[in-house]
Amino acid sequence: MSLDHRVADQGWLADLRASLADDFATQTARLRELTELNADTGDPGEAHNQAALLVVTRRNIEQITGALNRISDGTYGACEKCRQSIPAERLEALPHARFCVPCQEKHNK
Incomplete structure (x- = not known):
């Protein structure tokens, strides 16, 4: 199924x-837990892991x-650089993808 059909599919x-x-709620709870457990154990390795x-x-x-x-704003699935559709396979693997692969590679350089 192409991205255009999937993005248009409201379901x-x-x-x-x-x-x-759900992922946001999980990560927010994790962040809260990590910041509450900010006790200094005296172990530099543990402090590094926590950070x-x-x-x-x-x-x-x-x-x-x-x-x-x-x-929400209707731009999901469009590359922020070239405005072309991001392949559905990429969005399935990386739902927060902002760029198509060629633009992501340029962005990382």
Whole structure:
């Protein structure tokens, strides 16, 4: 099924929105837990792990929020650089994708 048909399928978008909302709730709870467990154990390795988990969790929340915003404003599934449709397979694997693969590769350089 092409992206255009999938994005136009309101049922598919509703399911995606619900899944992303669940992921958002999970990541928000994780962030809350990580920030509440901010006790200094005196172990530099543990502090480093905690900091890395906080960074990853915050990034996940930002990515999920971005995808939800794009669904709401009708731009979900369009590459932010070239405006071409992002392949459905990419969005299935990476629901928060903002760029098609060629533009993502250019963006990473």
